[in-house]
Amino acid sequence: MESKNNTFNFSRRNFLRTSALASGGLLIGFNILSACKSDAVMPVDVESLNFNDFNAFIRISEEGYVTIFSPNPEIGQGVKTSMPMIIAEELEVAWKNVFVAQGALDNKNFQRQVAGGSQSIRFGWDALRQTGATAKQMLINAAAKKWNVDPSTCTVSEGIITNANGDKLGYGEVVKEAATLEVPENVPLKKAKDYKIIGQEITNVDIDKIVTGKPLFGLDYKAEGMLYASVLRPPAFGKKLVSFDDTKAKAVNGVTDVVRFGEKLKKIENQASRFTSITDKIAVIGTSTWAVMKGKKALIAQWEDDGKLESTEDHNRELFKILDGKKFDTRREDGNIKNAFAKADKVIERTYESPFLPHNCMEPMNFYANITPEKMHLVGPIQTPAWVSGMVSAMFDRKPDEMHLEMTRMGGGFGRRLYGDFALEAAEISGLTKKPIKVVFSREDDMAAGTYRPAIKYRIKASLKDGKISGYHLKEAAINSNMYGLIPNFFPAGCIPNYKVSTGNYKSNITTGAWRAPYTNFLAFAEQNFFRELADELGKDHPQLIIELLQNVKGTKDERIQYSGQRMEDTIKLVVEKSNWGNTENGVYQGFAAYYSHNTHVAEVADIVLKNGIPKVQKVTVAVDCGIVINPTGARNQLEGGVLDGIGHAMYGSFTFKDGRPQAVNFDRYRMIRMNETPQVDVHFVQNEESPTGLGEPGLPPAGGAVANAIKVATGQQLFSQPFTNELSTKSKVLG
Amino acid sequence: MPSYSVKVNGKSLTVNVDSDTPLLWVLRDELNLVGTKFGCGIAQCGACTIHIDGTATRSCQMQISMVDGMEITTIEGLSKDGSHPVQQAWKEIDVPQCGYCQAGQMMTACAFLKENPNPSDKEIREAMHGNICRCASYNRIEKAVKVASKNMS
Numbered sequence: 086m087e088s089k090n091n092t093f094n095f096s097r098r099n100f101l102r103t104s105a106l107a108s109g110g111l112l113i114g115f116n117i118l119s120a121c122k123s124d125a126v127m128p129v130d131v132e133s134l135n136f137n138d139f140n141a142f143i144r145i146s147e148e149g150y151v152t153i154f155s156p157n158p159e160i161g162q163g164v165k166t167s168m169p170m171i172i173a174e175e176l177e178v179a180w181k182n183v184f185v186a187q188g189a190l191d192n193k194n195f196q197r198q199v200a201g202g203s204q205s206i207r208f209g210w211d212a213l214r215q216t217g218a219t220a221k222q223m224l225i226n227a228a229a230k231k232w233n234v235d236p237s238t239c240t241v242s243e244g245i246i247t248n249a250n251g252d253k254l255g256y257g258e259v260v261k262e263a264a265t266l267e268v269p270e271n272v273p274l275k276k277a278k279d280y281k282i283i284g285q286e287i288t289n290v291d292i293d294k295i296v297t298g299k300p301l302f303g304l305d306y307k308a309e310g311m312l313y314a315s316v317l318r319p320p321a322f323g324k325k326l327v328s329f330d331d332t333k334a335k336a337v338n339g340v341t342d343v344v345r346f347g348e349k350l351k352k353i354e355n356q357a358s359r360f361t362s363i364t365d366k367i368a369v370i371g372t373s374t375w376a377v378m379k380g381k382k383a384l385i386a387q388w389e390d391d392g393k394l395e396s397t398e399d400h401n402r403e404l405f406k407i408l409d410g411k412k413f414d415t416r417r418e419d420g421n422i423k424n425a426f427a428k429a430d431k432v433i434e435r436t437y438e439s440p441f442l443p444h445n446c447m448e449p450m451n452f453y454a455n456i457t458p459e460k461m462h463l464v465g466p467i468q469t470p471a472w473v474s475g476m477v478s479a480m481f482d483r484k485p486d487e488m489h490l491e492m493t494r495m496g497g498g499f500g501r502r503l504y505g506d507f508a509l510e511a512a513e514i515s516g517l518t519k520k521p522i523k524v525v526f527s528r529e530d531d532m533a534a535g536t537y538r539p540a541i542k543y544r545i546k547a548s549l550k551d552g553k554i555s556g557y558h559l560k561e562a563a564i565n566s567n568m569y570g571l572i573p574n575f576f577p578a579g580c581i582p583n584y585k586v587s588t589g590n591y592k593s594n595i596t597t598g599a600w601r602a603p604y605t606n607f608l609a610f611a612e613q614n615f616f617r618e619l620a621d622e623l624g625k626d627h628p629q630l631i632i633e634l635l636q637n638v639k640g641t642k643d644e645r646i647q648y649s650g651q652r653m654e655d656t657i658k659l660v661v662e663k664s665n666w667g668n669t670e671n672g673v674y675q676g677f678a679a680y681y682s683h684n685t686h687v688a689e690v691a692d693i694v695l696k697n698g699i700p701k702v703q704k705v706t707v708a709v710d711c712g713i714v715i716n717p718t719g720a721r722n723q724l725e726g727g728v729l730d731g732i733g734h735a736m737y738g739s740f741t742f743k744d745g746r747p748q749a750v751n752f753d754r755y756r757m758i759r760m761n762e763t764p765q766v767d768v769h770f771v772q773n774e775e776s777p778t779g780l781g782e783p784g785l786p787p788a789g790g791a792v793a794n795a796i797k798v799a800t801g802q803q804l805f806s807q808p809f810t811n812e813l814s815t816k817s818k819v820l821g
Numbered sequence: 822m823p824s825y826s827v828k829v830n831g832k833s834l835t836v837n838v839d840s841d842t843p844l845l846w847v848l849r850d851e852l853n854l855v856g857t858k859f860g861c862g863i864a865q866c867g868a869c870t871i872h873i874d875g876t877a878t879r880s881c882q883m884q885i886s887m888v889d890g891m892e893i894t895t896i897e898g899l900s901k902d903g904s905h906p907v908q909q910a911w912k913e914i915d916v917p918q919c920g921y922c923q924a925g926q927m928m929t930a931c932a933f934l935k936e937n938p939n940p941s942d943k944e945i946r947e948a949m950h951g952n953i954c955r956c957a958s959y960n961r962i963e964k965a966v967k968v969a970s971k972n973m974s
Contacts, residue, residue: 160919161917161918161919161920161956162918163918286915288912288915289915289917289920291917291920292911292912292915292917293903293912295911295917295920295923295924296896296903296908296911296912296923296927297856297896297897297899297900297902297903297908298854298855298856298857298895298896298897298924299856300855300856301920302858302921304855304858304859305855307853313850338822338839339839373838373842373846373850373851374846374849374850374859375838375839375842375843375846375850376839378862379841445955446919446921446955447858447860447866447868447919447921447922447953447954447955447956448858448919448921449859449860494919494920495919496858496919496920496921496922497919497921497955497956498919499955527862528860528861528862528863528866718915719915722915722918722958722961723918725957725958725960725961726918726956726957726958727957728957729957729959729960730955730956730957733957751861751862751863751865752861752863752865752866752953753863753865757953757955758957758959759950759951759952759953759959760945760946760949760950760952760954760959760962760963761946761947761949761950762950763946763957763959763960763963765960766960
C-alpha cells in the first residue's frame with residue numbers, strides 16, 4: 086500500500102524480477118495483475134518461475150535504449166501509450182529513447198493478462214510507478230558500486246547517473262551490473278510536481294503503423310495454410326438448425342469444405358449460452374474471405390423453433406409488467422421511503438425507456454485458431470484471453486498449458502470483445518477440419534449475432550417536501566441482468582434521506598452483455614433528466630440543485646458510497662465556469678448533466694441551437710476529475726469520443742426485434758453518428774494530485790442527459806426515451 | 822479463374838480471381854495489402870476507401886472486372902514513409918483511438934483536398950460524413966483535415 090511518505094512497503098519480489106540478457110542489457114519482468122493488487126501474492130514460489138510468468142517487461146540495452154513491453158491489450162483506450170509513460174517517468178528516462186511493444190505473450194500463464202473496464206490505469210498506477218522506480222534504483226546502485234560511493238549521493242536525469250564529483254554513467258553502461266544486484270525495497274517515488282513525462286502530450290505509440298496501414302488488427306493476421314470460414318448462424322433468436330443443402334455453396338470457386346458444428350460448444354453450454362446461441366451452425370470454409378462469404382449466401386438451411394421468438398413489443402410489455410408489479414429486489418434502502426411519499430407536498434414519477442444496442446465495432450468479430458494434436462494456437466482481438474483459453478481447453482478436453490493465445494490490436498471493443506463466441510467457433514471449426522481457420526464475421530453477422538446492450542426501463546419517483554427532495558425511489562426493469570452492485574451507491578445515494586433502489590428482471594433468449602459504461606450509459610440520462618425536472622419544479626438552477634444535494638454526502642461515514650461530494654462539486658463548478666453556463670448568446674440553449682462512474686467524476690453542458698426549428702448540438706463542454714492526467718492528448722481523445730458516442734446513440738441508436746430477428750443488420754438501416762452531426766467537444770480537467778482513474782467509459786453517460794435537457798430548454802419538449810429521433814419525430818423529422 | 826491486371830501503388834500486378842470479387846478482398850487476401858479495411862461491405866462506412874485513378878472509391882463495391890487496367894492507390898501507397906501531408910496531420914493531431922477506420926478516413930481526406938485545397942469547415946464536415954468512426958474521433962479528424970489543408974497550400 087502507498088504510505089504517506091510516498092514509499093512502498095509491500096514486497097515487490099512478489100511481482101518483479103530482473104535478469105541479465107544474453108544479448109547484453111537488463112530485463113526487468115513484472116506481473117501486472119499481481120502488482121496491481123497490494124495484497125496479491127504469486128500463486129506459486131516466485132523463485133521457481135521463469136520470465137514466462139511475467140507479462141510485462143522493461144528491457145534496457147547497453148546503448149541505453151529502453152523498451153517497455155506493454156501488458157494490456159489495446160482497444161483504442163490508449164493504455165499502450167499511457168501505461169509505459171508511467172514507468173518511464175519513474176525510470177527517469179527521456180521519452181524519445183523509449184520504445185513500446187505489445188507485451189510478449191506468455192503461453193503458459195496468459196491468464197494473468199488483464200483487459201480493460203476503465204480500470205487499467207487506476208489499478209496500474211502504483212505498480213507501474215514502483216516498477217520504474219525500482220529499476221532506476223538498481224541502476225543507481227550499480228553505478229554507485231562502480232564508483233564506490235553512497236547511492237544516495239547520486240542523481241539521475243534522462244538516463245544519465247551523476248555522482249557528487251560530477252562523474253557520469255549512462256544506464257546502458259551499468260545494466261550488466263544492475264542485473265546482478267538485489268531488488269531494493271522501499272524505493273521512493275517522485276512527487277507530482279517533478280513529473281517530466283506524466284502530464285505531457287504524448288502521441289499514440291502505434292501512430293506510424295496506423296497512418297501507413299501496417300497489419301495490426303486481428304483481421305490482418307495471416308498464417309501459413311490458413312483457410313477462411315464464414316458461419317451461418319440461426320436467422321433469429323429462438324431457432325435451431327434442422328438440415329441444410331450445401332450443393333451450391335460447394336460449387337463456389339475457392340470453397341473447400343462445408344461443415345456442421347456445435348457439439349463442442351454444447352460441452353460448455355452453461356458458460357456460453359448467455360452470449361451465443363447454443364445450436365448447430367454451418368461453416369463454409371475456403372481459400373479467400375470473398376469465396377466463403379459467397380458460399381454462405383448459397384447455403385440453403387432449414388431451421389425450426391427452439392424457444393420464444395421475441396419481438397420488441399414483447400419486451401416493452403414484459404418490462405412494463407415488471408415496473409407496474411411488485412416483484413423487485415431491493416438493492417439499497419435508506420430511511421423510510423413510504424413515509425416520505427405519504428407526507429410529501431408533491432410526488433413526481435417518470436418512466437424512461439431505452440432500446441437494445443449493438444456494439445458495432447468497426448472491425449467485425451474475427452479469430453484465428455489452429456487446433457493440432459501438439460498444441461492449440463489462437464490469435465485475435467479479445468479482451469478476455471484467459472476465459473477463452475479455459476473454454477477452448479474444456480471443449481477439447483485439453484490442458485490449458487497446451488494453449489498459445491496471442492492478442493492483436495482491436496478495432497474497437499465497447500464490451501463486445503469481452504465475449505469470445507467468435508474464438509470458440511474458430512477453435513471448433515479448426516478442430517473439426519484439422520486446418521488453421523480464420524473465422525470472419527460479415528457486418529450482418531456482427532450485428533445479428535451480438536451480445537447487445539439489453540433494453541432497460543427506469544421508473545423514478547421523488548417526493549418534494551418544504552422545497553426539498555425528501556424521497557427518491559429508482560426502479561429498474563431490465564432484460565437478462567440488472568445493474569451491478571456498486572451503482573445503487575452512486576449519486577444521489579447519501580444525498581436524499583429516504584432513498585431506495587429496486588431492480589427486476591426479464592429473461593430473454595436474446596444474447597446480451599456489457600456495452601460501454603454498462604447500465605450507466607442510460608441510467609445517467611434518466612437520472613439527470615429527472616433532476617432537471619425536479620430543479621424546474623423547485624424553481625432552482627439544475628447544477629445548483631445538484632451542488633446543494635452533494636453537501637449532504639460530504640463527510641459521510643457510509644463506506645458503500647462510491648463518489649465524492651467535494652470532487653463532484655468541484656467538477657460541476659468547473660463546467661459551469663467553462664461553459665459560460667447561463668450567460669450564452671441569444672439562440673443558444675444549454676442543458677446540464679453530471680455523473681460519476683468508473684471512479685471518475687464528470688459534468689457536461691450541451692449547447693444547442695435551433696435550425697429551422699430543429700435542435701442541433703453545437704458544442705459540449707466537459708469537466709472531468711480523473712485525478713492526475715497521465716497523457717492529456719489521450720485523455721481528451723477518450724472524452725471527446727465518449728461524448729460523441731453518447732450523443733450518437735442517444736439520438737439515433739435504435740435496434741428492434743421482430744420474431745427473434747434483428748430489424749437492422751448493417752449501417753444502411755442502423756444509424757451511426759457522422760461527422761456532420763457532431764458538436765465540438767471542449768474538455769477541461771480538474772487539477773489535483775489524486776491517483777489517476779480510467780477514461781474509456783465515464784465521459785459517455787452524462788452526454789445524452791445534457792443534450793435532452795438542452796432540448797427541453799430550446800423546444801419545451803421533454804424526452805423520456807432513446808433514441809431521441811423517435812420522440813422528436815412528432816415535431817421534427819431530422820436531428821443533427 | 823480469369824486473370825486481371827491492376828496497377829496498385831505503382832506496381833503492375835496480375836491476379837486470378839472470380840470476376841465478381843470485390844477489389845477490397847483482392848487487396849487484402851490476394852495482394853496482402855491489409856491497410857484497406859473491411860467495415861460493412863455495402864459502401865456505408867468508408868473503411869475500405871481507396872483511390873481509383875485518383876478518385877476516392879469504396880473498394881468493397883468495385884468488382885475486380887470493373888477496375889481491370891486502372892490505377893489503384895491504397896493507404897500503403899500514399900507515401901513511402903508516412904510523409905504525405907494528410908498522414909503528417911493525422912500524427913500531429915494524434916487522431917486515432919482504435920485506429921481501424923483511419924486509413925479510409927485519410928484516403929477520403931486526400932482525394933477531397935486534391936479537389937478542394939482550401940475547404941471551409943462546413944465543406945470538410947460534409948466531405949467526411951461518409952466515413953464512420955465508431956470511436957467518434959470526429960473532432961480530431963476534422964482538425965487534421967484543416968491542418969493538412971494548411972500544410973498542402
